[in-house]
Amino acid sequence: MADLPGIRTTEALPFQYSGSDYAGPFILKERRGRNPRKTKGYICLFVCLVTSAIHLELATYLSTDTFLPCLRRFMSLRGKCSQIFSDNGTNFVGAKRALDEMQKFLSLQEHQRNLTQSLADDGIKWSFIPPHSPHWGGKWESSVRSVKLHLRRVVGKTVLTFEQMQTLISAVVNSRPLCYTPDTDLTYLSPAHFLIGRPFTTVPEGDLTHLPINRLDYWHQEILTSLQQRRKWSNKERNIAVDNVVLVKDSNLPPAAWILARVEEAHPGPDGIVRAVKLKTSTGEMTRPITKLAVLPSSETLFQGGP
Structure with missing residues (x-):
């Protein structure tokens, strides 16, 4: 497992470095009253990669024209980002029918191109993780799970209107504990502490001028110690190199039908370990x-102690 990226371990303003993803679809009512028309809706999620704070926006359609206003509303409340990360839609391997529409939208080259061009003037960099690698976006994937879990417990099968859903979705997830702090009065640290200095669900305290101004800096160091634990992927393997011949795994196909490819470019991380490569296949x-x-064995591969 790789070290945490530098943007995860460097102090920064909330949402300066963010990850983005969609959750849904959810069924919403167009109005209150008898026999209202029901439509699909989605939650557009933004998670701060430093403080784990979450910002949620409702989207009625899966389109670039709908997503960009969500992004603008998010930045008008939280400030502009320096860099935003997201997947590109092809992470939904074996997705069910309900997710097919989301997968097609996020994987459109036109959507990705329009997105990066529209934010270039603001100095915001949009980065996409490699296809078929959802573990690279674990930060926002786990946030989506938290949001869905809370909605399932609170809403259940109740169908809400757009306004009711918008009112419901934000405060609780930002008051969740991140780590235990036994030497403070609150005994836990939440994303809301980085946003407003206290959980969203508590009443404001009195005069806090007696507290040191760098109190959150100390909490930030405490949460970093809990992030550094890595319990898997600890065995070091030989790096994949250029010109290696590989089979591209596909969970929807038997191994005999996997695509044969040759490595064109290797992309090592800061520690020198290759975790993503560019491949050349018969089709592109x-x-x-x-x-x-x-990786397929070659004449230079070692077998049982000898070449």
Whole structure:
């Protein structure tokens, strides 16, 4: 497992570095009253990669024209981002029918191009993780799970209107505990502490001028110690190199039908370990994480102690 990226371990303003994803679809009522018309809606999620704070916006359609206003509303409340990360839609491997529409929208080259061009003038960099590598976006994937879990417990099968859903979705997830702090009065740290200095669900305290101004800096160091634990992927393997022949794993196909490809470019991380490569196939080029590749043996591969 790689070290945490530098943007995860460096102090920064909330949402300066963010991850984005969609959750849904959800069924919403167009109005209150008898026999209202029901439509699909989606939650557009933004998660701060430093403080784990979450900002949620409702989207009625899966389109670039709908997503950009969500992004503008988010930045008007939280401030402009320096860099935003997201997947590109092809992470939904074996997705059910309900997610097909979301997958097609996020994987459109036109959507990605319009998105990066519209934000370039604001100095905001949009970065996409490699296809078929949802573990690269674990930060926002886990946030989506938290949001869905809370909605399932609170809403259940009740169908809400747009306004009711918008009112419901934000405060609770930002008051969730991040780590335990035994030497403070609150005994836990939440994303809301980085946003407003206290949980969203508590009443404001009195005069806080006696507290040191760098109090959150100390809490930030405490949460960093809990993020550094890595319990898997600890065995070091030989790096995949240029010109290696590989099979591209596909969970929807038997191994005999996997695509054969040759490595064109290797992209090592700061520690020198390759975790994503650019491949050349008979039909074109693609980028994949090494977790989706099976390297074929060559004449230089060592077998049982000898070449």
